[in-house]
Amino acid sequence: MSHSKTISLKDVYRLWLPLAGSWLLMGIESPMLAAFVARMVYPEITLATWGSLVYPISLVVEGPIIMLLTASTALAKDMPSYKKLFKYMLTMSLILTLIHILIAFTPIFFFVASDLMNVPESLLEPGKIGLQIMTPWTLMIAWRRLNQGVMIKHGSSNMVAIGTTIRLITLLLVLSYGRWFSNFSGIVTGSSAVALAVTAEAIYAQLAVRKILRKTLPKENISDQITRKSFTKFYLPLAITPLASLLIHPVGSAGMSRMPEALPSLAAWPVVYGLVFITRSMGFAFNEVVVALLPRPNGKYELLRFTRILAFSTSAFLALLALTPVGSYWFIYISGLSNDLAYLSSITLIFAIIMPCYQVYQAWYAGLLVNKNQTNGISYAVLLYAIIAIIGLWIGTHFATFPGIYWAVNVFVFAGLSQTLYLRYSYKKIGYNNGKI
Numbered sequence: 001m002s003h004s005k006t007i008s009l010k011d012v013y014r015l016w017l018p019l020a021g022s023w024l025l026m027g028i029e030s031p032m033l034a035a036f037v038a039r040m041v042y043p044e045i046t047l048a049t050w051g052s053l054v055y056p057i058s059l060v061v062e063g064p065i066i067m068l069l070t071a072s073t074a075l076a077k078d079m080p081s082y083k084k085l086f087k088y089m090l091t092m093s094l095i096l097t098l099i100h101i102l103i104a105f106t107p108i109f110f111f112v113a114s115d116l117m118n119v120p121e122s123l124l125e126p127g128k129i130g131l132q133i134m135t136p137w138t139l140m141i142a143w144r145r146l147n148q149g150v151m152i153k154h155g156s157s158n159m160v161a162i163g164t165t166i167r168l169i170t171l172l173l174v175l176s177y178g179r180w181f182s183n184f185s186g187i188v189t190g191s192s193a194v195a196l197a198v199t200a201e202a203i204y205a206q207l208a209v210r211k212i213l214r215k216t217l218p219k220e221n222i223s224d225q226i227t228r229k230s231f232t233k234f235y236l237p238l239a240i241t242p243l244a245s246l247l248i249h250p251v252g253s254a255g256m257s258r259m260p261e262a263l264p265s266l267a268a269w270p271v272v273y274g275l276v277f278i279t280r281s282m283g284f285a286f287n288e289v290v291v292a293l294l295p296r297p298n299g300k301y302e303l304l305r306f307t308r309i310l311a312f313s314t315s316a317f318l319a320l321l322a323l324t325p326v327g328s329y330w331f332i333y334i335s336g337l338s339n340d341l342a343y344l345s346s347i348t349l350i351f352a353i354i355m356p357c358y359q360v361y362q363a364w365y366a367g368l369l370v371n372k373n374q375t376n377g378i379s380y381a382v383l384l385y386a387i388i389a390i391i392g393l394w395i396g397t398h399f400a401t402f403p404g405i406y407w408a409v410n411v412f413v414f415a416g417l418s419q420t421l422y423l424r425y426s427y428k429k430i431g432y433n434n435g436k437i
Contacts, residue, residue: 006297012306016289018157022164023281029171030055030274031335033193036175037186038336044267045122046186051270052119052253053127054191057112058134060250061100065092065142067238072149073288074370075226075234078218084226085146088235093142100138104131117254120263126187133191136199144202147209152288154216159208167201237375240382252408255393259404261344268345268405271335276352279318282310283359290367307364314356322349344403351409358420365423369430377426385419 037046068089076082103109109128113119119127144163151159171193178189224230256265286307293299321327327349331342362381369377392411400407 007293007299007302009302009305012289012293012302015152015155015157015293016285016306018161019152019285019288020282021161022157023285024278025161025164025168027274027278027281028168029194029197030270030277032168032171033175033190034271034274034335036179037190038271040179040186040189043186043336044263044341045126046190047268047270048120048263048266049123049126049130049187050190051273052117052250052257052266053113053123054130054134054187055270056250056253057103057131058100058137061096061103062138062141064096064239065089065138065145067235068142069145069149069152070238070288070291070370071231071235072146073152073291074149075231076146076150076153076217077223078221079213080221081223081226082150082213082217084231088228088231089142089146093139096138096142097135100131100135104128104135112250117250118257119253119266120257123266126185129185130187130191133188134195136195140195140198140202144198144205147205149288150209150212150217151205152292154212156208156212159205163201163204163208166204167197170200171197234373234375237379238370240379251390251393252412255397256404256408258397259400259407261403261405264341264344265403265405265408268337268341268348269408271331271337271341272345272348272352272405272409275321275330275349276318276355279314279356280359282314283356283361283363286310286360286363287367290364291370294367294371303364303367307360311357311360314360315353318349318356319353322346322353344405348405348409351406351413354413355416358416361420362416362423365420365427368427369423372427372430374426374430377423377429381419381422381426384422385415388415388418 033050034047037043037050040046068085072085076085103112109131110124113124113127114121148160148163151157174193174196175189178184178186178193182189184192253266253269256262256269259265290303293303321330327346328342331337331345332339335342335345337345366378369375389411392415393408396404396407396411
């Protein structure tokens with residue numbers, strides 16, 4: 001697609017669709033894992049361990065490198081830039097992997113899991129094993145996100161979807177082996193499947209991007225050279241964004257573990273979160289589309305039209321699941337939950353209906369801010385989200401009289417709406433400062 005060509009709604013859809021497919025496949029990952037381990041021994045323990053310990057801690061450790069996808073999409077304009085970004089990616093991911101190792105293989109784990117998060121004692125040993133298996137996770141995520149940004153930047157978003165398909169197939173194969181052909185526990189099977197799947201995707205991304213690096217990316221600088229100082233100024237606010245958000249996962253687990261019906265809430269949480277993530281993933285996929293297409297002629301107008309359509313459609317779909325028997329069918333027959341856990345999950349889903357809608361608008365406003373090189377507003381918005389969520393969860397540990405998962409989801413929804421409104425305010429503030437909106 002030419003950078004000078006006027007874009008249409010169809011162009012937005014064409015770039016977004018492979019990315020949405022990729023995010024959708026990633027979204028299926030969590031429900032698929034839950035569906036397998038829910039049919040293995042001690043399903044409630046395994047689901048609670050994965051949802052309250054292994055996955056949240058792994059996400060928090062990798063948090064600072066998640067936005068490499070956005071950075072690569074925005075900055076990987078030539079080979080010198082790519083090489084600099086690769087160097088920074090490698091440095092960050094190795095440091096974060098060391099942190100992961102310290103948590104997973106030393107007594108720091110018990111301090112984090114038991115003292116800070118207060119998870120039930122029955123989850124500690126399987127949680128430690130799962131976290132140890134997940135050691136490659138951060139490096140593999142960083143590696144493939146850097147290369148996926150290059151693919152998106154240069155119009156090859158279909159490669160991203162292919163990589164995610166490889167990841168999902170690998171996940172399915174390992175889960176199937178663990179379920180039917182081994183005596184591995186659910187947490188060993190699930191953690192191994194996720195770690196191997198993301199490794200397969202990272203290897204594919206490196207192989208696939210080589211053609212772009214060799215034939216498409218200019219060999220000499222065509223833009224300002226990236227320095228450590230300029231990269232830090234651009235990336236640090238972006239890195240804080242997912243880190244603050246992802247900290248909420250273990251904080252949410254810590255909060256629910258101190259509220260009524262702790263174990264059922266922790267067991268239902270990864271299943272509900274996985275289903276909500278599928279619908280929110282359509283908005284996650286939109287962020288890089290905004291960054292890539294906003295500078296094009298007519299880009300802002302068509303992207304805003306697409307924002308409104310996508311926001312309404314995704315929340316309407318989640319409402320269909322939450323307010324009809326389809327949701328209960330999913331939780332009982334697809335996820336394999338008991339009737340009690342399925343009921344708990346179905347009620348929780350109703351509270352989350354608005355989440356996909358505001359996720360799309362977050363992607364829209366964040367993309368606008370990135371385009372203006374004003375990433376501080378994104379960080380402040382996420383910090384606002386984190387502060388509201390932490391305070392809300394703390395209040396719940398003292399006053400909640402119903403299942404903790406109900407309280408936690410409503411807190412997250414209120415915090416997410418506040419984050420979205422602050423992003424809007426940050427963008428409008430730029431317009432006011434420039435004498436226009």
